[in-house]
Amino acid sequence: xxxxxxxxxxxxxxxxxxxxxxxxxxxxxxxxxxxxxxxxxxxxxxxxxxxxxxxxxxxxxxxxxxxxxxxxxxxxxxxxxxxxxxxxxxxxxxxxxxxxxxxxxxxxxxxxxxxxxxxxxxxxxxxxxxxxxxxxxxxxxxxxxxxxxxxxxxxxxxxxxxxxxxxxxxxxxxxxxxxxxxxxxxxxxxxxxxxxxxxxxxxxxxxxxxxxxxxxxxxxxxxxxxxxxxxxxxxxxxxxxxxxxxx
Amino acid sequence: xxxxxxxxxxxxxxxxxxxxxxxxxxxxxxxxxxxxxxxxxxxxxxxxxxxxxxxxxxxxxxxxxxxxxxxxxxxxxxxxxxxxxxxxxxxxxxxxxxxxxxxxxxxxxxxxxxxxxxxxxxxxxxxxxxxxxxxxxxxxxxxxxxxxxxxxxxxxxxxxxxxxxxxxxxxxxxxxxxxxxxxxxxxxxxxxxxxxxxxxxxxxxxxxxxxxxxxxxxxxxxxxxxxxxxxxxxxxxxxxxxxxxxxxxxxxxxxxxxxxxxxxxxxxxxxxxxxxxxxxxxxxxxxxxxxxxxxxxxxxxxxxxxxxxxxxxxxxxxxxxxxxxxxxxxxxxxxxxxxxxxxxxxxxxxxxxxxxxxxxxxxxxxxxxxxxxxxxxxxxxxxxxxxxxxxxxxxxxxxxxxxxxxxxxxxxxxxxxxxxxxxxxxxxxxxxxxxxxxxxxxxxxxxxxxxxxxxxxxxxxxxx
Numbered sequence: 001x002x003x004x005x006x007x008x009x010x011x012x013x014x015x016x017x018x019x020x021x022x023x024x025x026x027x028x029x030x031x032x033x034x035x036x037x038x039x040x041x042x043x044x045x046x047x048x049x050x051x052x053x054x055x056x057x058x059x060x061x062x063x064x065x066x067x068x069x070x071x072x073x074x075x076x077x078x079x080x081x082x083x084x085x086x087x088x089x090x091x092x093x094x095x096x097x098x099x100x101x102x103x104x105x106x107x108x109x110x111x112x113x114x115x116x117x118x119x120x121x122x123x124x125x126x127x128x129x130x131x132x133x134x135x136x137x138x139x140x141x142x143x144x145x146x147x148x149x150x151x152x153x154x155x156x157x158x159x160x161x162x163x164x165x166x167x168x169x170x171x172x173x174x175x176x177x178x179x180x181x182x183x184x185x186x187x188x189x190x191x192x193x194x195x196x197x198x199x200x201x202x203x204x205x206x207x208x209x210x211x212x213x214x215x216x217x218x219x220x221x222x223x224x225x226x227x228x229x230x231x232x233x234x235x236x237x238x239x240x241x242x243x244x245x246x247x
Numbered sequence: 248x249x250x251x252x253x254x255x256x257x258x259x260x261x262x263x264x265x266x267x268x269x270x271x272x273x274x275x276x277x278x279x280x281x282x283x284x285x286x287x288x289x290x291x292x293x294x295x296x297x298x299x300x301x302x303x304x305x306x307x308x309x310x311x312x313x314x315x316x317x318x319x320x321x322x323x324x325x326x327x328x329x330x331x332x333x334x335x336x337x338x339x340x341x342x343x344x345x346x347x348x349x350x351x352x353x354x355x356x357x358x359x360x361x362x363x364x365x366x367x368x369x370x371x372x373x374x375x376x377x378x379x380x381x382x383x384x385x386x387x388x389x390x391x392x393x394x395x396x397x398x399x400x401x402x403x404x405x406x407x408x409x410x411x412x413x414x415x416x417x418x419x420x421x422x423x424x425x426x427x428x429x430x431x432x433x434x435x436x437x438x439x440x441x442x443x444x445x446x447x448x449x450x451x452x453x454x455x456x457x458x459x460x461x462x463x464x465x466x467x468x469x470x471x472x473x474x475x476x477x478x479x480x481x482x483x484x485x486x487x488x489x490x491x492x493x494x495x496x497x498x499x500x501x502x503x504x505x506x507x508x509x510x511x512x513x514x515x516x517x518x519x520x521x522x523x524x525x526x527x528x529x530x531x532x533x534x535x536x537x538x539x540x541x542x543x544x545x546x547x548x549x550x551x552x553x554x555x556x557x558x559x560x561x562x563x564x565x566x567x568x569x570x571x572x573x574x575x576x577x578x579x580x581x582x583x584x585x586x587x588x589x590x591x592x593x594x595x596x597x598x599x600x601x602x603x604x605x606x607x608x609x610x611x612x613x614x615x616x617x618x619x620x621x622x623x624x625x626x627x628x629x630x631x632x633x634x635x636x637x638x639x640x641x642x643x644x645x646x647x648x649x650x651x652x653x654x655x656x657x658x659x660x661x662x663x664x665x666x667x668x669x670x671x672x673x674x675x676x677x678x679x680x681x682x683x684x685x686x687x688x689x690x691x692x693x694x695x696x697x698x699x700x701x702x703x704x705x706x707x708x709x710x711x
Contacts, residue, residue, distance in 0.1 A: 007696045007697075009660070010689075011696060012660065012695050012696045012697055013660050013692075013695055014689040014690070014692060015689070015692075016692055016694060016695055016696040016699055019696035019699075020696065020699060023700070023704075035696075035700050035704070037653075037697070037700075037701070037705075038653040039653070040649075040650045040651070040652075040653055040656045041650040041656075043647075043650065045643070045646060046643045046646060046647045046650075048604070048623070048626070049626065049630070049635070049639065049643050050625075050626030050627045050628075050629055050630030050631075050635060051630050051635070051640065051643035051644065051647065052627050052630070053647075054643045054644050054646070054647030054648075055647060056647070056651075057647055057648060057650060057651020057652075058647060058650035058651055060651065061650070061651055061653065086623070134603065134604070134605035134606055134607075137606075138605065138606035138607070138609075138610065138619075139606065145610055146284065147284070147562065147607055147610030147611045148294065148610055149284065149287045149288050149293060149294075173277070175607065176564050176607075177564050177603045177605035177607070179564065179565075179603060180603065181602070181603030181604065181605075182603075183600075183639070184600070184602070184603050185682065186681050186682055187256060187600060187639070187681075188255070188256045188259065188565070188600070188601060189256070189681035189682065189684055189685065189686075190256065190259055190260035190263050190684075190685065191256070191259045191260075191263065191565055191568050191569055192603075193684070193685030193686050194263050194568055194685075195564055195565075195568065195603075196686065197685075198273075220689050221686065223687070223689070224682070224686030224687040224688065224689070225685070225686050227686075227687040228685060228686050228687050
């Protein structure tokens with residue numbers, strides 16, 4: 001299986017370590033991974049703002065970059081959701097269909113496709129609060145949703161539970177959106193920032209030293225809120241922990 | 248006159264500045280969401296009920312004309328006068344004429360979102376009719392001259408001292424009396440004489456039953472029962488989408504309604520109105536007011552399934568932190584954001600953006616309206632209809648172009664100065680500055696992933 005690695009723009013520019021960890025982790029697991037150098041963005045910011053036609057160029061480029069791979073893996077729930085569920089600014093050719101069908105968020109790829117049962121190199125002796133982005137939770141459904149009353153399951157927690165030394169904090173409102181919301185974070189900045197502050201406080205009060213998530217965009221926002229308000233909590237992408245980061 | 252879009256962001260910012268109100272509002276509504284969850288866990292068939300309710304509503308909406316005619320025929324057999332109102336103005340005129348015919352000057356009424364939609368009080372009062380809301384929360388809002396901020400709990404954004412001040416002004420009670428019991432008693436003492444001497448009563452309604460020609464009103468305070476039975480004249484106003492085909496269908500909705508709304512198994516009163524009381528008159532006004540147009544909208548017609556439980560508001564993290572009044576519309580919260588634009592596209596063009604599209608609303612909706620997907624679709628429609636702010640539109644247009652050109656994009660990412668030169672400064676600053684108002688920016692890094700990969704993988708490959 002030839003894997004194409006997509007690194008979202010904000011990870012590329014602000015959180016390269018999450019991208020490096022994703023690549024190294026997949027390599028450690030024996031995967032054949034390539035990062036196409038001409039990649040930019042999946043089109044989500046434009047499409048989520050209603051400007052779907054403006055997403056066409058990014059979507060077309062995405063398909064040109066990734067159509068040749070058996071699987072496209074990305075450390076981002078919201079980008080995966082866009083490609084899989086909303087990627088329709090361009091004609092739906094066979095290549096487009098192939099790309100949409102074979103795009104995976106990292107956690108679901110590790111859990112459902114590779115079915116990884118051990119990360120022997122991983123040890124994280126810290127109490128963490130798991131943040132499921134709304135994209136992973138309610139669109140990709142990598143964990144049970146409190147509103148539906150379904151039996152508990154959590155793919156990210158399944159993976160993290162295989163890491164030596166890790167313990168979990170239990171926030172009061174685990175499923176509540178943190179308020180990032182893409183352009184919402186700018187157009188509705190006051191509410192967005194308040195939601196972020198409430199989110200990091202919830203994790204901090206539950207005793208979390210770190211917030212861990214499969215979505216860096218949520219954490220970029222949460223980190224900004226925590227730092228501005230002096231909430232002592234750190235942030236780490238799930239790929240970094242699974243790849244063996246100790247802190 | 249040019250219509251200005253509602254500024255939800257600004258109203259929300261003001262709401263957030265008042266910590267006691269914000270905390271109470273968020274926690275009170277979150278508590279309702281949790282009580283709803285508890286009720287859901289008690290019913291193993293919860294998801295089946297939601298599916299059934301959705302199917303009944305979709306079937307009814309797909310056959311609306313037939314069922315409405317069936318309802319009308321049966322209601323007439325029951326001795327009910329049936330009126331059809333195409334819009335709010337016609338509704339108000341019909342109600343005004345019925346009242347005038349009876350010489351009615353004092354109207355008591357229970358909660359009705361449709362009368363808010365039609366702005367009925369503003370029509371009747373200049374014509375010499377005194378309208379008195381009998382629902383406690385709705386009365387508080389009437390005295391304070393505000394719209395209801397929530398479909399089910401209209402004054403939930405107010406604290407007890409706010410109510411004390413309003414009652415002191417209107418009922419001459421002690422402005423420092425912060426005892427809810429005593430305030431409720433003051434309202435009771437003020438309302439009773441009005442109820443006993445009213446010329447006419449008005450209610451809304453939760454369900455119309457086609458096969459029986461009857462309708463159902465669900466309340467907790469009993470005020471709808473007083474409003475409808477004390478005066479001899481009862482006028483009920485309902486939207487045409489409130490219909491269910493059969494009496495047997497009602498059970499599904501009655502089980503879902505109050506559990507979703509307040510987390511109680513059933514409302515205190517579930518009253519079936521079957522016809523006028525002895526010597527009295529009963530009128531039903533069936534209101535369209537944009538509903539049949541909405542029914543024809545392929546992407547949005549299922550919003551008509553709404554049973555007005557407010558569960559989407561209670562779970563919405565944005566609504567809980569901005570308050571219903573910030574939406575500047577009769578219907579607030581997630582459901583408001585998808586139906587308000589059908590009333591006025593420009594005025595409510597901002598509401599589908601007052602959301603993170605997190606999807607919690609869709610999950611709690613008892614009739615399975617895909618609210619967050621409709622928010623997404625509305626954004627597209629509004630962009631196509633040129634209802635997006637110019638700067639946002641321009642940014643997206645430029646970003647879209649940039650994202651299609653890897654070389655230009657790479658140059659922009661690698662150098663901030665170059666990035667600034669590819670986007671006009673006024674756009675970048677005006678639009679992105681708000682990030683830093685209540686938040687820190689991400690920390691700068693030494694190297695992008697792209698350049699790390701080039702150095703650590705591509706060069707290595709070449710070396711091998």
